[in-house]
Amino acid sequence: QVQLVQSGAEVKRPGASVKVSCGASGYIFTNCAIHWVRQAPGQRPEWMGWINIGNGDTKYSRAFQGRVTFTRDTSASAAYMELSSLRPEDTAVYYCARDMILARPYYFYMDVWGKGTTVTVSS
């Protein structure tokens, strides 16, 4: 079945970087985009941006511009999110989610999500 499997929990020091992976299976990986969304404790989900898996184009939220990088490895059917210069307020669950951008009509939603990767930033 269609699923996204994310890498395990991370604990990082302030100032460090973290890289989270998102492995896809059960569908044609290049026919979609992958969004990255994070949810800090007690907060609403926050969109970080997305990567078009087919052509590698990326769009980043202004809130993370310059600090986040999305990449993908189509041979491994995997997407990656790297966040640098970590601070305690980056402590959150980070999700990847699929967006079937080639669907017509297109309605701007995320239909399959990973279970999330908990990233804790603490000294």
Next chain:
Amino acid sequence: DIQLSQSPSFLSASVGDRVTITCRASQVISSYLAWYQLKPGKAPKLLIYAVSTLQSGVPSRFSGSGFGTDFTLTISNLQPDDFATYYCQHPWTFGQGTNVEFK
């Protein structure tokens, strides 16, 4: 930027109840409105997209409606598996969530 505001933030209900959650946009939005169910430790689940289209595999007790700035998610005949937090989404922002708790 468009802001989404949900009400109520918390809702206590019993199995079998009908519950309605409202999502209000700060300006008129198109039909790009989705609803998700989130539970701790589980993958978020898409329930509704395009305001009222039920995602494949989602029980028919979930329904969505609305237009303009006001949208609703209704759960009829609430089931034990439905106790969760629900979020509306318009690309690419989310409401603040509604926590449906067991009364």
